[in-house]
Amino acid sequence: MNEQHLEGYLHLVQALLSCPSGEEAAILNANSELLDAGLVQVMTQVAENLAENGDKNAADFLQSVATQIIELVEKPSTTESQQDLTFLLQVLQVVSDTDADPRVFYQFLQSNLDKLDVKLSAVLQELATTLLSEANAEKAESVVSVICNFGNLIQQFPLGRINVNIELAIVAYQIGLSFFKREFYPENWALCQKNLGRAYNHRIIGQRSENLELAIKCYQEALQVYTRATFPQEWASLQNSLANAYSDRTLGVRSDNLEQAICGYQSALQIYTLTDFPAQWATTQNNLGTAYKSRIRGDKAENLEKAIGCYQAALEVRSREAFPEQWAATQNNLATVYRDRILGNRAENLETAISCYQYALQVYTRETFPSDWAMIINNVGIAYQDRIFGEKAENLENAIGCYQAALEVRSREAFPEQWAATQ
Incomplete structure (x- = not known):
């Protein structure tokens, strides 16, 4: 390694460590000619020095970037795929640095809308595989938590293309489920199932009927942990979400699906009372009214009266x-x-x-x-x-x-x- 290259590597490393959060991707893209095995060697050495001096966050960040550069060096790839990897690394770094603060994260995404593309889903899966393969148990848990937080944020991101955001969220939750096994991380597992179900329920890509079936399965899995006795609020939320999915379900017998929906809403209302949870109570009353309006079983006139009662109740809030x-x-x-x-x-x-x-x-x-x-x-x-x-x-x-x-x-x-x- 000649002195000129070494100086360039060190300058790049220092720029990455000192730049404001959100600018790392631009710095790497501007120095693409330095992204090689020599840079990896320098990054690894600097990361080790930082870790010895107690700066674990900076060391972990440099090591993560170095890992991705190794992939780029060992596997021939296009400039576009390099940029995708670099961008996703930066995305996860912003989530980690800001403790998943939506204001900062959404501001970052808004300035990078052109980089949000459906192909990032595959890149995210590859990135997670690489990061987890070289991490110890503690580090792996931290990485997966950041990825799941990213899934929560991107699913609720109001800009960009909704289908892209939801697909990224689905991959993030699937990564979470591959690590957070029910027997070791029951609450994390249940939360991933719940969020994955919500993503499938709103998914645009694929058949609507299949996505609803996947959503129902995820909600039912989550209810194995989120029971009424131990997690009453989460249980009620899941009952409402499951009822929504059954209300929209196209497979199965329509009358059965609507009965399942009505049962779910009524269950949720056992926890979502007007006194304790007025907003959730009103939403569930509105949803129950819609189910009664569409109900096939029972007396039609009576069902419509029940629907009117539910809607009028919702309007109290x-x-x-x-x-x-x-x-x-x-x-x-x-x-x-x-x-x-x-x-x-x-x-x-x-x-x-x-x-x-x-x-x-x-x-x-x-x-x-x-x-x-x-x-x-x-x-x-x-x-x-x-x-x-x-x-x-x-x-x-x-x-x-x-x-x-x-x-x-x-x-x-x-x-x-x-x-x-x-x-």
Whole structure:
């Protein structure tokens, strides 16, 4: 190793150790010509010196980077794949350095949106395999914890492509489950199962029916640890999530799935009381109302009355002032039940439905929520089409106006199914 190369390696190492968090990837990319076996040798020596002097975090970071450079040196790869590895290393470092602070992490991701790509899922798996193969038990647990925290953060990241974020989260939780075995880490294992189930429930890639089955399986696994007696809040949360999955399930018998959903919501409400957990109670009441609205078993009229009761209960907490979006969503749900209601006066039910839809439109405007606005405008059209009060001709003109307005958003290109329904 000549003196010039050694000086370059040392300068690069110092730059990595002293730069602000988030800039390491740019530094490595700018010095790609130095990413070779010589740099690995220098990094390893510096890391050993740092560890001897008590700076374990810096030593671990350098050793992790050195490990990845070894992979790049030993395996021919493109510049793009090198950048992916470097970027993911930096991502995990930011999660670790900030204790998974979402504000700092999301700011970092926002400045690197162009690097978030679905191929990173495979890169993350390879990276984890490499890091864990060379780590002792304590270090391995720390690495996996960071990866799982990354999964939590990326799944909730509001920017970028949702499908990419969810796929990365799924890989992160799968890595977690490969390390956190139930017999040794029951709570970590259950938490990974719960989070993985949530990711599958929202997954875009793959068949919706298959993803829901995977979600249900994960939730059921988590419930083996999160029992009502030992973890009542987690148990209630899982009951609600499992009920949501059964409510949306396409495989199996639809009537059975809805009964499972109703049972799950009712179980969650044993813990989620109005007094102790008002927000969760209201959400579960809203979800239970939707299940009753769709219920196949039992008396249809009675089921719709139960749905109305659930929605009205949810609105005790979901006020427009405190929860405007949730208030509007429940108003829309309540309107749809009144539109289909069997008991009571048909004409009055339709007037109530129209009023509830109009309440919802106070929040779901075309400018802020175009898709939801179009859905509700379409629903208002249906109510006017069936309306009994008022002039029939005027009601039909109002219905036509609503459908035409909905089609301004529900284009054939953007929303083909909704476009066809409104047509």
